[in-house]
Amino acid sequence: MEPMKYHFEVKGDDFSVAGENSSKVKKILRQLGFDPETIRRVAIAMYEAEINMVIHAEGGYIDAEISPDKVKIVLQDKGPGIPDIEKAMQEGYSTATNSVRELGFGAGMGLPNIKKYSDDLVINTVVGEGTRLEITVNV
Amino acid sequence: MKVSELAEILGGELLSGNGEREVSGCYIGDLLSLAMSRVQADNVWITIQTNINIAAVASLTDAGCIVICDGFSPDADALEKARDEEIAVITTEKSAYEASKLI
Numbered sequence: 001m002e003p004m005k006y007h008f009e010v011k012g013d014d015f016s017v018a019g020e021n022s023s024k025v026k027k028i029l030r031q032l033g034f035d036p037e038t039i040r041r042v043a044i045a046m047y048e049a050e051i052n053m054v055i056h057a058e059g060g061y062i063d064a065e066i067s068p069d070k071v072k073i074v075l076q077d078k079g080p081g082i083p084d085i086e087k088a089m090q091e092g093y094s095t096a097t098n099s100v101r102e103l104g105f106g107a108g109m110g111l112p113n114i115k116k117y118s119d120d121l122v123i124n125t126v127v128g129e130g131t132r133l134e135i136t137v138n139v
Numbered sequence: 140m141k142v143s144e145l146a147e148i149l150g151g152e153l154l155s156g157n158g159e160r161e162v163s164g165c166y167i168g169d170l171l172s173l174a175m176s177r178v179q180a181d182n183v184w185i186t187i188q189t190n191i192n193i194a195a196v197a198s199l200t201d202a203g204c205i206v207i208c209d210g211f212s213p214d215a216d217a218l219e220k221a222r223d224e225e226i227a228v229i230t231t232e233k234s235a236y237e238a239s240k241l242i
Binding site: 015016018019020022023026036040043044047048051103104105107108109110113116117 | 170175186188190
């Protein structure tokens, strides 16, 4: 069966709609009858990645591919890139600004949460050019 | 317990959502990423965050109810989104500690 494909645009620096695309994917998965645990894992991983795009990268694009056995989310941005992936993967490490932290973000849990709730995470990042995240959650 | 009972116990006000919804379990925290991974379906989530992103976190985690403590009120756009998504939001003067004791 061909995977179902969805394309989303994420606006940068607009926290009022941050997470909206994750909500859409969650609703789609629910309608398709995926199990709650899979839906939860996709929702958390995608939300964190979407928020990262808003906070750090002035937005970007998300492509979601839904198959019966896996959900793949690809996020592409033209942000500043991640200079030190190892640090960024550590819980509690964050480069978020104070104004972003006041909103409750910047816990330094974004990438660690994505890793934790996905089965596969591929990060391609070039400083000054952007970041591409490929998140796979197996059903 | 029902959301409406929870509001009564907390001496709080139910601003949105369905009072008949059953809730169980509780998580307290203001860091959205932590709440995102810790709040379980139907949980009561106690926080002092008031911005629109609490609605997204509650929606994605299937939280049963958001309790905003210490007398804070949700931002207008947060409340609007909570109403749209039928997320229960209760405000209370109680602290997170007092609220959790009462629960």
